[in-house]
Amino acid sequence: MTIKEQQDEIIGDFEFLGNWDDKYEYIIQLGKELAPMDPKYKIDENLIRGCQSRVWMHPDYKDGSITFTADSDAVITKGLVSLVINVLSGHTPKEIIDADLYFIDAIGLSSHLSPTRSNGLLSMVKQIKLYALAFQAKSLQS
């Protein structure tokens, strides 16, 4: 699936969810189901700032595309991380850099989530794009 298709699918899923409880329940569920991160990557260098909760993220660049694994000590955060990773993981650096993440606004998350959370989400996306930029630079050099 393209990044766009992935986002549209999430938007579809959320349209189905009525009130805030359902949305949160869904995000929490995603958080619980997020594939566990290899403990060796849960190190300070992989910490993302800007959250009240801690988020670790590790990028794996193979065969031209990046796969992310991540974890958080807060489950709602973990659910959000899961959403972002589902959308962006498995794509090329260029696709990630160019991605317009409209799903965050579209599913009404920004108005529901506390800005503290949204800021965390933004830091997360920013970090992912930085990784992508770094890998792109690397691949252009080689």
Add this chain to the structure above:
Amino acid sequence: MTIKEQQDEIIGDFEFLGNWDDKYEYIIQLGKELAPMDPKYKIDENLIRGCQSRVWMHPDYKDGSITFTADSDAVITKGLVSLVINVLSGHTPKEIIDADLYFIDAIGLSSHLSPTRSNGLLSMVKQIKLYALAFQAKSLQS
């Protein structure tokens, strides 16, 4: 005249004066008529703090009573100084220390004068009482 009689006379004079212009005119007149101060006393040690204008005051202790001479660079201040001196000059230290200066309130000065002025007036009265205390202490020693 006693300090009380002196005050009552001033209160009488002021009752005669209608509006604020007349009162100010009277005070200004007093300021202009204040006996000049010997220039040798217009020194920093004789300056009284707490006024926007400067006030110099010199006490002269002779035959058991204190005579004050004073000056100011502002004429309204000088008028006020004149009032206070007229009331307190020529009295014994004890009389001055014990004096209750009710005329200031009674002539409606405190509500008419700016507090900056009133504070200046209070500093002046305080300084006079300090002089009186000093002379009393001296006379008790000797």
Add this chain to the structure above:
Amino acid sequence: MHDSVTIKDSNVLDVEKVRKDFPILSTLVFGHPLVYLDNAATTQKPEAVLNAMDEYYHTINSNVHRGVHHLSQLATDAYELARKKIAEYIGARHAHEIIYTRGTTESINMVAAIFAKRYLKAGDSVLVSGMEHHSNIVPWQMACEERGATVKVIPIDGNGELVLDGLDKLLSEGVKLVSVNYVSNALGTINPVRDIIRAAHRHGIPVLLDAAQAVQHMEVDVQELDVDFLAFSSHKIYGPTGFGVLYGKEKWLNELPPYQGGGEMIKTVTFEKTTYNDLPYKFEAGTPDIAGAIGLGAALDYIQTLGLPAIRQAEHNLMAYALDALHEIEGLRMIGSSVNRAGVLSFLVGDIHPFDLGEILDKQGIAVRTGHHCAQPIMDLYCIPGTVRASLAFYNTPAEIDRLTAGIRKAMKLLK
């Protein structure tokens, strides 16, 4: 041993009536009536406070102290009357012992800077406690670093109480000043500050009390405490933001050098030599927060009309109710379990992250705070990422506590 608080007057507070003085309390948040339990962060303001400030601006707004003109006189009078009210509220001997600041943080910074300048030398130390707010840690770190001095710490135990056994020894080792909070904003503990002050004074060491979480909850009398400095914030005691108080004993304030320079704080200025003004102006450079002072004065008036004993009683009852209600929640553990407490309930539920719990409460209109509450060292001590903190004011009700516990239960269901 703890300071005990006597309730002089048991006037009952009519909470429904009192709530009408705070229109914001009937706000809806996400469709739910707001339950405001973040009072330790900042309190709401009664209409009387807003009216006092509006009236100031509408009728006498003018710069203070330096003016001949009528408005300036009236503004100065109102501004200085506030100082008298504040002095009275905390039992200061003189109004000029009240220094106006931006808040607790600035008050502490001021003392740290000028005390260090005059008295701290390399090798000296300043003693704080293990449960201080960052505002009572960082200024001392900065001042000490500059002088080659160090910050020492009174340890705390698992209940969130200070361990005073080693205090005498600590005090005898080069301590030049003790600075502790009266009530902890992270744990709610009321500290035995009388004991600390007495011990410090035995060693000839002055004490600063961070009373940011004390003055709004109980009677504080600086003379009776014999404390040397005391700091608090207007915005935490129903007054406006951006204003606060430093109390200092006249003797200390006279000895210490000024902090900031500028208008108001000087007597004479030439390019060669400047002489400083008398107290309190020596410490108040620049145009002050005139409306802020008047607003805090009005807040203290408001407290007096309710009566501090009545407030104390109402908050005491509510705290007992809340403790009972929270204890019934399975898996909930209090962080800080001192019996002497005021205002604050800090807790965790199972292994739910406080941020998650706080967010689900917020969606139900319940405002609590989550995180380290600017007291990271405590969180490190307990090895927790933070807590959920519900903090009470006299305008909170048992029904709001019920909303809180129901909200927690709902969050538990969602998050489990």
Add this chain to the structure above:
Amino acid sequence: MHDSVTIKDSNVLDVEKVRKDFPILSTLVFGHPLVYLDNAATTQKPEAVLNAMDEYYHTINSNVHRGVHHLSQLATDAYELARKKIAEYIGARHAHEIIYTRGTTESINMVAAIFAKRYLKAGDSVLVSGMEHHSNIVPWQMACEERGATVKVIPIDGNGELVLDGLDKLLSEGVKLVSVNYVSNALGTINPVRDIIRAAHRHGIPVLLDAAQAVQHMEVDVQELDVDFLAFSSHKIYGPTGFGVLYGKEKWLNELPPYQGGGEMIKTVTFEKTTYNDLPYKFEAGTPDIAGAIGLGAALDYIQTLGLPAIRQAEHNLMAYALDALHEIEGLRMIGSSVNRAGVLSFLVGDIHPFDLGEILDKQGIAVRTGHHCAQPIMDLYCIPGTVRASLAFYNTPAEIDRLTAGIRKAMKLLK
């Protein structure tokens, strides 16, 4: 050479309409309608400012930045929006170059303290001018004294203008920072700050502008000026008391150490090590004046709705009218006769003491300021005890100037 100000837009200001926004202007003083000509000391506040603050307190009052909950979010948004408005108003590149302070005095003290800490050594100097407010003298004296540095002075001439002939030489003699006012509060002179900034930058020296008397009268663009620091007070630009701004170029703010320590300004705190927060928070310790920021934001909005060019034009016309009217009074002499002036008219009449004149004006409902206007060195230079200062805002009228001149004539009659 002087900075010239272009009037982009000559929208005419409807003063009678505008006055309705300031209810205090219809106060009676001693039975006379107030003539408020003390705007350089503090301005009056439009209803829009008071309403914005009341609305804040009534609907979203909450502590900023640290909260998960809804009110805290809204408060944070409103508070940070004000920063953007301020940044825009003075043309700052980034909102995080705007540091919130208590006022001009604190802004200058902050720079003096942290700049001295990082850059001033014994033998260095700081250059100010001979027409500075005490708030731009004393902080430098204090900071320099601490470091063994000195304060040097750009001289002024008999017209009340800076003498810049020797500037290059002065700058080449160990000057580390230049701090001058844009507009003099005692004389009204608009200083040629572009020339000063250019000269200082040629020597690689940063410049702080005390814009306390500038930002309310004319467009100030920090990028176009290329100034390094700029300070002003909310209360002098129609905003609330107790609030102010320090602008600093990002580069400088990143290099300088923090000023006060506490909550908000740190990232992590342990008793061993504390790391500081990003800009602007590194310089904003403690709970800030949230309502103050929102109030200043509303004041700038208000100014924009009138239009700064229209304000400038109205004040320019009024100033010309006032100068003409005052010149007709025999024996009146202006103190400071620069043609480039804003806001302030400082004068003496015959040998009448300014305090006497001010008092007689006050009795007629006319509020002016008398004294040294916190600029004693100027008074010493002119050998005068002070001046009478009438200072204008856009809400003043020619009729009020007539009241002033009539009032002066009455005082002359009484005092002669």
